[in-house]
Amino acid sequence: MSIWSYANPVKFLTLSARVQPVLWVLSLAFVATGLIWGFFGTPEDYRQGATVKIIYLHVPAALMAINAWFMMLVASLIWLIRRHHVSALAAKAAAPVGVVMTVIALLTGAIWGQPMWGTWWAWDPRLTSFLILFLFYLGYIALWEAVEDPDTAADLTSVLCLVGSVFAVLSRYAVQFWNQGLHQGTSVPVATGGRSVDDVFFYPLVLCMIGFGLLFIALVFYRTGTEIRLRRAAALRARAGRAA
Amino acid sequence: MMPELGKYATEVLSAYAVSLLLLAVLVLWTLRRGRAARATLEAAERETGRHD
Amino acid sequence: MGYPSAMMLRTDNLTLARGGVPVLTGLSLALAPGQALILRGPNGAGKTTLLRSIAGLQPPLAGRIEGAQDRIAYAAHADGLKAMLSVTENLTFWARVFGHTDITPALDAFDLHGLADRLAGTLSAGQKRRLGLARLLVTGRPVWVLDEPTVSLDTGAVALFAEALRAHLRQGGSALIATHIDLRIEAQVLDITPFRATSATRAGASDEAFL
Amino acid sequence: MGYPSAMMLRTDNLTLARGGVPVLTGLSLALAPGQALILRGPNGAGKTTLLRSIAGLQPPLAGRIEGAQDRIAYAAHADGLKAMLSVTENLTFWARVFGHTDITPALDAFDLHGLADRLAGTLSAGQKRRLGLARLLVTGRPVWVLDEPTVSLDTGAVALFAEALRAHLRQGGSALIATHIDLRIEAQVLDITPFRATSATRAGASDEAFL
Amino acid sequence: MRALLIRDLTLALRAGGGFGLGLAFFLIVTVLVPFSVGPQAELLQVIAPGVLWLGALLACLLSLDRLLALDFEDGTLDLLVTAPLPLEAALSVKALAHWLTTGLPLVLAAPVLGVLLNLAPPGYLWLVASLALGTPALSVIGCFGAALTVAIKRGGLLLSLLVLPLYVPTLIFGAEVARRGAGGQEVTTPLLMLAGITCAVIALMPFASAAVLRMGLR
C-alpha cells in the first residue's frame, strides 16, 4: 500500500490506532532506559564533572527540535502539492511538540552553561540560531491560531514554513558570521560530533536519541488524530447547522 | 543508589526536573486534549446521527 | 462602441463552499451578451458566495466557470473607495488600473459632477454607493457582477443605475445581479434556493475527507 | 409590559452640520409614544446626520432635542458586532450592558435560534443585519432610532422586522426610521428635503465666525 | 461593567485577539538588541534594564491600537457611548482589560528575558517591581492616546507618536529603578515617583479619555 492511501483521515486513524501502542511502549522504554543508564550508570567527565549527564536530555531534545521543523517542512510541501489533509494537520500537530523540544534544549543548555561558561546564556551562534528557531515556531503556531478557515490556515502556514526555512538557514549563516570573532570556541569538549564522545557516554545517548525520536512520532500520531477528530466534529456540526 | 553528583548536583537535578516536567506536561496536555476531542466528536456524531 | 468579444458566461454544475461547508450545489447558469440575470434567494442562500466565485475570488469545489476570465467587473458590499481621495481621484485610479483614462461618462451617468472634488470619506451612504457603481463604467469590462447594488440609493439614483445598466446591455454587455428588491429592469430571474446544499452534500468540500 | 415613561421626543428648530457645513436647518419634529416616524429624503439630504444627533453622538449647532436622553436605542449602518463572538455572546454582551439578561425574545423575534452558536463573522450580510436588529430588543429602550434598517434583508426578514416594530409600538415604544424603501408599516412620513440648508444658512456653524 | 471586562478578555483570548502577541513582541525586541549592538556580554549587561523597559513599553504601545479602534470600526463604540454606562468607567475597564492581557504577561516574562541580556542578579527583583508598578500607567495613558486617535483610520503610528512623549516620565522613573536596582543602589526616590505617577494617572486620566472620545466620535 502506498503511503498516500493513509492520507485519508479515516485510514490514518485506523493505522495510528494500530501502531500507537507499540510506539508509546517503545519510546517510553527507550527514553527510560537511556536516561536511567545515563543518570545512574555513567561516570563523571573528567572536566565537566557530573554536568555531563545533562547531555542525555540536551542533545536529543535539540536534535528533535530541528527534526520536528524539518518534518513540518516536508508535511507542508505535501499539503501544498497534493493537498492531503492529514499532512497539513500533522504539521499543525508537530509544532507544539517542536516548541517543547526547543524549550527543553534551551533550558538544559542554560542550566549547563551556568557551571561550564559561568553564564546562563551567551550569544553563541548555535544557541542564537536555536532562539531564532523558537521564534519561527511561535510565529507558525500563532498563525495557525489566528486564521479561521482551516484550509486557508494550512495554506498560509505551509508557505510560512517554506519561506521560514529559507530564512532560518540564512540566519544560521548570518549568526555565525556575526559572532565569529567573539566566540571563543565554547568549551564543549565532546561537541565535535559523531563518535568523539566516549563510548561510555555514547550508548545511553543513542538510546535517548532514539527514544526522543519515537516519542516525537508517537506524540505526532496521537495529536494528528486529535486534530482530525476536532475537524470532523466541526464539519459534522457545520453540516447540521446548514441543514437546519 | 543515588549517584554522587558532586558540586553540580543542583544543576543536573534541576535540568532533569525541568525537562521531565515539560515532557510530562506535553504528554498529559496532549492526552487530555485528545480525550476531549474524542468526546466532542462523539457528541457531534450523536447530534447529527452519523457514525460512518 | 460595444464590447468586442461576444462570449457567453456559463457555469456548469457548480458546487460552492463557504468556510469549508458546501452552500450551493449543481448550479448551472448561462448569461448571453446583452442579457441581465437577477439572482434571488433568502438571506444566507449563497448569492454572495456565487458572485465571488464567478469574479474569481474563490475557487469552486466542483464544476466549471467559463467565459469569466478577465471579463468581470465586480462590485461587492464594500465599494473599494479611499476616504482620503477625492471622487475624481478614486475614479481615475480605477480607470487607469483597467487601462482607460476618460472618467467623464462615469461621472455623467451617476450625476457625480457636483461631488467631483469632495473626498470620498465625506460622502453620505448613498453618494458613496453611486461612486462605487460609477467605477463599473471605467473598467470597460463586459460582465458586471453586482452584489445588492442599490443598497442605500434613493429612487432617483436607482433610476440612474437602471439607465446605466440598460446602456451597458445595449452595448452587448451582460450583468449578474443579486438583490432583494425590485429593480424594475427587464431581466431573467434565477432563484437559487433549489440549489442550496443539504447536509448530505459533500462533493469536493474541503472537509469532505472528514465526513 | 410596556415602557414606563411616556415622554414625547421633540426636536425644536434644529440646525445640524456635517464636517463643519450646515446640512439641515429649522427642523422640528415630535414623536409620541406608540408612534413611528419615517424620514425620507434623497441621498445626502441629512438623514444620517439627524439620527446621529438625536442619538446624542453629535451636538446640534442650534436648537434643542428633548426626551432623548438615555431613551434611545440607535442602529446605524454598522452593526457593532464582533466577528469572533458567537451570535449569543454578542447579544448577551449588549443585554448586560443595558442591564438585562434574557436574550430569548430577541432570538425569537429575528429567528436566530438556528444561528445562535455561529460566530458573527461567518454570517451572511442579511443574517448579520438580523442580529444587529435583534440587539434593539435587548436594550429595553423605548425610542428606536434606525438608519436604513432593512438593508440586505430578504422579504421574510423584513416581515419579521415589521412585526418586531409593531410589537414595540404596541408597548408604547416609538421609532424614528430613515429609509428609501417602503416598509409597509403604518407610520407618519417626514420628508426632510425642505429643511436642507442653503448656502445662506450659517447660524451656529463652526466656521460662522469666518463668514 | 463586568460584562465589558469579560467580553474584552474573551475577545483577547479568541483567535486573532492578540493575547500573547505583546509578549512575543517584547521577546523579539529583546532578542534583536544583541543582533544590532553586538554580542558582548558586558555591554549587554549595562544596557539590559533600559532595553527591557523600552521593550515592554513598545510592546504595550503596539497593542494600544486594538484597544478602541476595533470597537470603533464595527460601530460598537457608537453604541457604547449611547449605553447606560458612564464612559469614564467603561474606558477604565477597557484599560484594565488591556493591562491584564498585555502588561501583566510582560511583567511576568521580564525576568526570563533578563537572562538573555545577562542582567545583573540584583536587578531582577527591581525590574519586576518597577514594571508591575509602571505598566498600569502605560495602559491608562495609552487608553487616552487611543481615544484621541480613534476616528483616524489605522492611526496606529500616529497613536505611537502622541503617546510616546506621555510615556517619558514613566519610562524615566521606571528604568531608573531597574538600573539602580541592577547596580545595587538606592531606589526609593524613583520608586515613589513611579508609584505617584501611576496612582495619579489611574485616578484622573479616564476623565480626559472619555472627554476626548466623545469629541472624536462627534
Added chain:
Amino acid sequence: MRALLIRDLTLALRAGGGFGLGLAFFLIVTVLVPFSVGPQAELLQVIAPGVLWLGALLACLLSLDRLLALDFEDGTLDLLVTAPLPLEAALSVKALAHWLTTGLPLVLAAPVLGVLLNLAPPGYLWLVASLALGTPALSVIGCFGAALTVAIKRGGLLLSLLVLPLYVPTLIFGAEVARRGAGGQEVTTPLLMLAGITCAVIALMPFASAAVLRMGLR
C-alpha cells in the same frame, strides 16, 4: 501599475496617511534610548549604530500594517485581484511605495539621529549606505508578512511576530556594516551579503506574497 504607485504615494501624503510617522517613531525610539539606558556618551557611542538600525527596523515594521490592511478593509484588494494587473507586480509596486514613504525618509534621517546618539564620525557614511541597501529588503519581506496576515483583523502584532525573525539576517548584516564602519573596520563581506539578500528578496519574494495573498482572500 504607475497608477497604483501614484495612488499609494498620494494616499500616504494625505492626512492620516502615515507619511512621516515612521520617521517620527524612529526619532522617538532614538530619543527614548538615552532615557532608558542612561545618558553616558561613551556607552551611547558604542550602541549607536545598533540602536539606529533597530529603530529603523521597528519604524519600518510598524508601518507595515497599513501596507495591505487598509485596502483589504475597504474592498480595494478584492477589486485589485480581479483587475488586469499581475498580482506579483502590484505587490512589488506597493512594496516600492512603502519603501519610498518609509524606508527612504529613514535613510535620510539616520545621520541626524546619529548625532543625537554620538555616533563615531566614520560611521555616518556606512550607516547610510547599509540602511539604503537594507531597507528595501525590509519593505519587500514586510509585504509578504502583510499578505500573510491580511485577512486577520488588526493583525498588526501577529504581523510583527511573523516578520521579525525574517528580518534577522538583514538586521545582522546591516548592523554589522554600520558597526564595522563606525569602528573603522573592513565592511566588504557584510555589505556584499546585505546586497545579496536584498537582490534575492526583491526578485523572489513577490511571488510568495502574491500566492499567500490569493490564499488569504479566498
